[in-house]
Amino acid sequence: xxIFGIGLNKTGTSSLHAAxxxxxxxxxxxxxxxxxxxxQQAIDExxxxxRHLDPEPDAxxxxxxxxxxxxxxxxxxxxxxxxxxxRDMDDWLDSRRRHVExxxxxxxxxxxxxxxxxxxxxxxxxxxxxxxxxxRAYFADRPGDLLAFRPADGDWGPLCxxxxxxxxxxxxxxxxxxxxxxPSGEVAAG
Numbered sequence: 001x002x003i004f005g006i007g008l009n010k011t012g013t014s015s016l017h018a019a020x021x022x023x024x025x026x027x028x029x030x031x032x033x034x035x036x037x038x039x040q041q042a043i044d045e046x047x048x049x050x051r052h053l054d055p056e057p058d059a060x061x062x063x064x065x066x067x068x069x070x071x072x073x074x075x076x077x078x079x080x081x082x083x084x085x086x087r088d089m090d091d092w093l094d095s096r097r098r099h100v101e102x103x104x105x106x107x108x109x110x111x112x113x114x115x116x117x118x119x120x121x122x123x124x125x126x127x128x129x130x131x132x133x134x135x136r137a138y139f140a141d142r143p144g145d146l147l148a149f150r151p152a153d154g155d156w157g158p159l160c161x162x163x164x165x166x167x168x169x170x171x172x173x174x175x176x177x178x179x180x181x182x183p184s185g186e187v188a189a190g
Contacts, residue, residue, distance in 0.1 A: 007085025012151030
């Protein structure tokens with residue numbers, strides 16, 4: 001069984017990744033351009049999505065190509081579990097905007113050469129609603145295979161029940177907590 005975190009970036013995917021590792025899974029979070037290219041290679045070759053990731057993880061979170069092709073993961077890895085991380089829309093848009101603004105600042109400083117450089121709140125909101133609707137519709141008749149989960153709630157219960165794992169003694173991990181909300185046009189430290 002594999003675990004696929006298929007929520008969009010900035011929905012608590014880092015926290016989900018940390019939680020999965022605490023539960024004993026070998027989890028890959030993001031993985032950068034290399035993970036993207038290896039998953040794309042698998043798609044191009046018609047082999048399972050995670051085949052070229054070394055070592056092959058038990059769980060993945062925030063890997064764009066897996067999010068986009070979650071239905072292939074479902075076909076290729078029967079019996080797997082899918083976790084759609086969710087977040088309050090305003091908080092999510094704010095976090096994504098700050099992420100892009102950090103990328104823009106790093107690009108100006110010559111430390112970033114990636115594509116995520118344009119703030120488009122309207123398009124992002126539509127993307128969020130569309131992604132959630134597509135995922136929920138796909139799994140509508142299989143509620144045991146999908147968990148819609150809000151990591152920011154800090155509750156181990158739903159995740160552990162879904163995965164059949166005991167609830168850890170420690171608090172649910174909350175990654176990126178130190179990033180505070182800032183007004184539009186300003187860049188958050190850290």
